[in-house]
Amino acid sequence: xxxxxxxxxxxxxxxxxxxxxxxxxxxxxxxxxxxxxxxxxxxxxxxxxxxxxxxxxxxxxxxxxxxxxxxxxxxxxxxxxxxxxxxxxxxxxxxxxxxxxxxxxxxxxxxxxxxxxxxxxxxxxxxxxxxxxxxxxxxxxxxxxxxxxxxxxxxxxxxxxxxxxxxxxxxxxxxxxxxxxxxxxxxxxxxxxxxxxxxxxxxxxxxxxxxxxxxxxxxxxxxxxxxxxxxxxxxxxxxxxxxxxxxxxxxxxxxxxxxxxxxxxxxxxxxxxxxxxxxxxxxxxxxxxxxxxxxxxxxxxxxxxxxxxxxxxxxxxxxxxxxxxxxxxxxxxxxxxxxxxxxxxxxxxxxxxxxxxxxxxxxxxxxxxxxxx
Amino acid sequence: xxxxxxxxxxxxxxxxxxxxxxxxxxxxxxxxxxxxxxxxxxxxxxxxxxxxxxxxxxxxxxxxxxxxxxxxxxxxxxxxxxxxxxxxxxxxxxxxxxxxxxxxxxxxxxxxxxxxxxxxxxxxxxxxxxxxxxxxxxxxxxxxxxxxxxxxxxxxxxxxxxxxxxxxxxxxxxxxxxxxxxxxxxxxxxxxxxxxxxxxxxxxxxxxxxxxxxxxxxxxxxxxxxxxxxxxxxxxxxxxxxxx
Amino acid sequence: xxxxxxxxxxxxxxxxxxxxxxxxxxxxxxxxxxxxxxxxxxxxxxxxxxxxxxxxxxxxxxxxxxxxxxxxxxxxxxxxxxxxxxxxxxxxxxxxxxxxxxxxxxxxxxxxxxxxxxxxxxxxxxxxxxxxxxxxxxxxxxxxxxxxxxxxxxxxxxxxxxxxxxxxxxxxxxxxxxxxxxxxxxxxxxxxxxxxxxxxxxxxxxxxxxxxxxxxxxxxxxxxxxxxxxxxxxxxxxxxxxxxxxxxxxxxxxxxxxxxxxxxxxxxxxxxxxxxxxxxxxxxxxxxxxxxxxxxxxxxxxxxxxxxxxxxxxxxxxxxxxxxxxxxxxxxxxxxxxxxxxxxxxxxxxxxxxxxxxxxxxxxxxxx
Numbered sequence: 007x008x009x010x011x012x013x014x015x016x017x018x019x020x021x022x023x024x025x026x027x028x029x030x031x032x033x034x035x036x037x038x039x040x041x042x043x044x045x046x047x048x049x050x051x052x053x054x055x056x057x058x059x060x061x062x063x064x065x066x067x068x069x070x071x072x073x074x075x076x077x078x079x080x081x082x083x084x085x086x087x088x089x090x091x092x093x094x095x096x097x098x099x100x101x102x103x104x105x106x107x108x109x110x111x112x113x114x115x116x117x118x119x120x121x122x123x124x125x126x127x128x129x130x131x132x133x134x135x136x137x138x139x140x141x142x143x144x145x146x147x148x149x150x151x152x153x154x155x156x157x158x159x160x161x162x163x164x165x166x167x168x169x170x171x172x173x174x175x176x177x178x179x180x181x182x183x184x185x186x187x188x189x190x191x192x193x194x195x196x197x198x199x200x201x202x203x204x205x206x207x208x209x210x211x212x213x214x215x216x217x218x219x220x221x222x223x224x225x226x227x228x229x230x231x232x233x234x235x236x237x238x239x240x241x242x243x244x245x246x247x248x249x250x251x252x253x254x255x256x257x258x259x260x261x262x263x264x265x266x267x268x269x270x271x272x273x274x275x276x277x278x279x280x281x282x283x284x285x286x287x288x289x290x291x292x293x294x295x296x297x298x299x300x301x302x303x304x305x306x307x308x309x310x311x312x313x314x315x316x317x318x319x320x321x322x323x324x325x326x327x328x329x330x331x332x333x334x335x336x337x338x339x340x341x342x343x344x345x346x347x348x349x350x351x352x353x354x355x356x357x358x359x360x361x362x363x364x365x366x367x368x369x370x371x372x373x374x375x376x377x378x379x
Numbered sequence: 380x381x382x383x384x385x386x387x388x389x390x391x392x393x394x395x396x397x398x399x400x401x402x403x404x405x406x407x408x409x410x411x412x413x414x415x416x417x418x419x420x421x422x423x424x425x426x427x428x429x430x431x432x433x434x435x436x437x438x439x440x441x442x443x444x445x446x447x448x449x450x451x452x453x454x455x456x457x458x459x460x461x462x463x464x465x466x467x468x469x470x471x472x473x474x475x476x477x478x479x480x481x482x483x484x485x486x487x488x489x490x491x492x493x494x495x496x497x498x499x500x501x502x503x504x505x506x507x508x509x510x511x512x513x514x515x516x517x518x519x520x521x522x523x524x525x526x527x528x529x530x531x532x533x534x535x536x537x538x539x540x541x542x543x544x545x546x547x548x549x550x551x552x553x554x555x556x557x558x559x560x561x562x563x564x565x566x567x568x569x570x571x572x573x574x575x576x577x578x579x580x581x582x583x584x585x586x587x588x589x590x591x592x593x594x595x596x597x598x599x600x601x602x603x604x605x606x607x608x609x610x611x612x613x614x615x616x617x618x619x620x621x622x623x
Numbered sequence: 624x625x626x627x628x629x630x631x632x633x634x635x636x637x638x639x640x641x642x643x644x645x646x647x648x649x650x651x652x653x654x655x656x657x658x659x660x661x662x663x664x665x666x667x668x669x670x671x672x673x674x675x676x677x678x679x680x681x682x683x684x685x686x687x688x689x690x691x692x693x694x695x696x697x698x699x700x701x702x703x704x705x706x707x708x709x710x711x712x713x714x715x716x717x718x719x720x721x722x723x724x725x726x727x728x729x730x731x732x733x734x735x736x737x738x739x740x741x742x743x744x745x746x747x748x749x750x751x752x753x754x755x756x757x758x759x760x761x762x763x764x765x766x767x768x769x770x771x772x773x774x775x776x777x778x779x780x781x782x783x784x785x786x787x788x789x790x791x792x793x794x795x796x797x798x799x800x801x802x803x804x805x806x807x808x809x810x811x812x813x814x815x816x817x818x819x820x821x822x823x824x825x826x827x828x829x830x831x832x833x834x835x836x837x838x839x840x841x842x843x844x845x846x847x848x849x850x851x852x853x854x855x856x857x858x859x860x861x862x863x864x865x866x867x868x869x870x871x872x873x874x875x876x877x878x879x880x881x882x883x884x885x886x887x888x889x890x891x892x893x894x895x896x897x898x899x900x901x902x903x904x905x906x907x908x909x910x911x912x913x914x915x916x917x918x919x920x921x922x923x924x925x926x927x928x929x930x931x932x933x934x935x936x937x938x939x940x941x942x943x944x945x946x947x948x949x950x951x952x953x954x955x956x957x958x959x960x961x962x963x964x965x966x967x968x969x970x971x972x973x974x975x976x977x978x979x980x981x982x983x984x985x986x987x988x989x990x991x
Contacts, residue, residue: 012484020472023513026900030908038916044932045920048665048749051930095786097963098949101929114777122781129956131791132665132753133927138783139756149779156777166770168736171762173755175745176712186748194916202911206904215466221434222462223485224454294816295644297907301808302651304915306658314925315665316750318718324662338715345746348713378453379435 013233035195047183050136055079057104063111078140095127188257189340190313192249200242204283205300221377231372235280242276262347274360278332281367288374307333385410385568390440400426402591413569415582422588424572432462445536461530465541471515486533500528520551537568576612594618630843652805659801660867664793667753673700673720678727695757712744719743719754787956798863799951800924803944807889810852812910814893819906852886872958884971885947891978898985918944946970
């Protein structure tokens with residue numbers, strides 16, 4: 007126990023003496039939390055819209071003005087020809103082009119049916135789908151008013167049946183993305199700091215030669231690992247605290263559940279992440295190798311955490327893989343506790359899984375630390 | 380037990396794949412002896428030493444250090460020895476005092492003893508003005524002296540020094556050997572590797588390793604007699620040449 | 624020049640001798656692109672849905688059947704009353720509950736309209752929004768089906784053309800993004816570490832007193848990584864082409880050129896980081912902590928930049944990855960040439976000059 011305290015004191019001195027590092031550990035995550043929380047949204051806004059009106063009638067003008075008035079669309083220009091519209095999509099200056107053909111109004115009145123052409127840049131498939139929904143609903147609205155105006159006695163045959171779907175967004179009725187993203191990004195930042203610091207630590211001593219000096223002392227393997235793990239564990243918890251305060255002050259993120267629950271979970275979670283880091287550090291020979299491995303896992307953990315893209319959408323084999331992704335569990339739990347007020351019972355499955363994970367990975371970390379080569 | 384040698388090595392071998400780094404060496408070092416472990420670069424000195432201090436497992440053979448088998452009781456060996464590596468290995472981003480407290484702490488020295496030792500050490504090395512300076516800022520010679528003192532903190536019975544004076548000026552080297560002799564006079568066994576043949580003359584006995592084997596082992600005077608030369612340097616050159 | 628060549632060969636030897644690093648450098652991008660190409664998608668698949676059917680009639684059964692038959696949803700729970708919704712959301716698995724009002728079929732026949740609530744767990748707004756949209760479109764389809772017999776006069780029929788990606792595959796969006804993230808980080812981290820490593824080990828000074836000029840030292844260190852990064856780019860593009868069927872509509876030559884340009888911008892950023900870091904540790908933390916999330920989030924890789932707040936749109940301009948993603952999507956999917964893409968190309972060129980310029984300045988200050 008005393009040995010561990012000496013290790014702790016040493017590690018803390020080294021951490022706090024390295025000023026540029028402290029800035030990176032604390033300032034970089036805070037700045038990123040503040041900036042990036044607003045970036046990660048699938049909400050489709052400011053759709054750049056252009057129109058080609060070959061009809062030039064009151065109806066066609068009214069349809070265009072509906073788009074101009076809509077909040078989702080940014081009106082860019084009216085193009086005289088279809089070719090120009092195509093070019094604009096190609097250059098990426100416009101997302102949606104509405105082409106109103108000649109005789110649009112006449113067809114509607116005479117043929118009782120009329121066509122429109124909508125072109126959407128669909129490279130971002132999901133955004134294109136949403137844009138399509140917006141476009142269709144404006145056209146539909148317009149269609150309804152037109153029908154009311156044109157319909158005469160002879161036409162009142164049958165009223166179509168309608169299913170009225172009312173969407174209700176629980177826990178977050180305004181679909182506020184920052185509420186969702188801030189806790190998630192906070193998790194990622196805490197994870198990266200912990201993983202990278204732990205991943206570099208032991209291998210750094212290997213490279214500098216100080217590890218050999220430690221190895222000739224009678225220090226126990228588990229003492230060494232605990233001594234290495236604890237400082238970063240404390241740092242991680244501190245980072246989480248700072249982050250939560252910022253989440254409250256800057257973004258007014260609610261804390262519906264008990265914060266203690268969150269820290270309970272975080273303490274187990276950090277053991278897993280740090281264990282992975284130390285295992286990597288023991289396994290590698292140079293800091294460069296260690297960082298590449300840490301980077302490899304960090305990218306996988308982040309992109310497969312369910313934060314940016316839903317886990318349910320992944321193929322089954324990938325979903326099975328995410329069971330081994332600690333970040334997934336914390337992203338889930340931090341939202342459950344902060345936004346839904348989940349109880350200890352609700353998060354028990356995640357807690358138990360991570361607890362087992364922590365045991366296994368830290369056992370590996372102790373085992374992989376070889377005092378004798 | 381009392382007459383047991385400090386270090387007892389029998390047929391100690393280390394292989395890396397097909398390469399034999401240390402080839403079945405055997406020797407003994409008595410208590411309180413200053414034992415010089417010589418050899419060219421790559422002769423296997425450091426590898427042999429690493430086995431003796433318990434951070435490298437022998438492929439075969441036996442070694443007992445301070446009465447403990449290095450294979451089965453490596454951790455007990457570590458309690459009885461001090462080690463100073465070729466690569467400077469104090470923490471550059473800690474001060475002299477902090478390094479002393481840290482390593483002393485790991486060896487389990489009680490608080491009062493730690494305090495006492497730190498003070499004594501700083502006095503002895505005349506480093507009062509620098510005790511709170513980062514090790515990084517010290518000249519190499521001072522660093523080596525501090526490293527040596529740190530290796531002595533827990534009163535080990537045997538000290539292993541791997542090229543302790545590499546890159547250090549002659550005056551500091553001399554001071555360093557004075558420190559070594561002071562410890563030897565207290566009954567501490569010294570096991571030292573070096574490149575400097577003049578330093579070999581200071582040892583009670585020396586062994587010369589060539590390509591994994593110990594080619595010669597005796598007092599410097601007897602070795603010079605046997606090879607009919609005037610200095611250890613010539614002994615060394617003769618042995619190395621014989622191999623080629 | 625001969626001396627320089629010797630130095631570069633030594634650097635190559637340094638990297639290629641170390642098998643483990645090589646496996647890491649080449650193996651990891653391949654694993655990542657395959658993994659993410661399949662797994663990272665924002666399409667909705669197999670989302671857990673609960674049903675609260677207060678009507679339990681033939682019509683609601685039909686709708687439930689339609690939903691269950693779609694690949695987007697699987698019905699995991701049947702609820703009995705509204706009180707259960709909160710509890711099931713708190714468990715976290717079920718993302719949405721479809722609530723049918725009582726007398727659904729009667730309302731539909733007598734009033735011509737009937738109500739459905741789509742209750743979503745909006746703690747994940749992105750998923751909630753998509754789920755809500757998908758469910759609405761299934762209901763829409765049902766509505767069209769029951770109205771088949773009726774012809775409605777005065778209809779405006781929009782015909783929608785989805786350009787460049789008619790099947791709305793999300794892989795077209797993600798493969799270029801993943802490639803960008805991998806190239807950026809691998810290149811920037813590699814250079815920043817390899818240069819600071821020499822500094823930390825004290826070998827930089829030895830190199831600088833050698834007859835090699837300082838810029839030759841840096842170039843020599845970076846050159847092998849240019850080579851490695853180009854191989855990585857080729858492998859990733861080949862995987863995108865053969866495995867994920869990414870089209871290459873534009874010119875291969877331009878694709879190669881722009882990729883190299885981007886690699887250079889990442890490498891020069893790595894050099895810049897190495898000039899401001901004293902230890903490998905700070906270099907790595909700067910390049911990893913500083914670049915990872917911004918490259919993922921502010922580049923347009925997953926989230927459309929045009930939907931972000933204006934301030935973020937401005938900030939996104941300093942992310943080299945943003946420009947490369949525009950370039951690569953333009954070449955691969957739209958098939959446009961330099962005439963359209965000159966602006967992005969110039970920006971990347973300017974960034975390289977800027978990074979190198981600042982590095983040289985910092986470096987000179989250090990030497991003085």
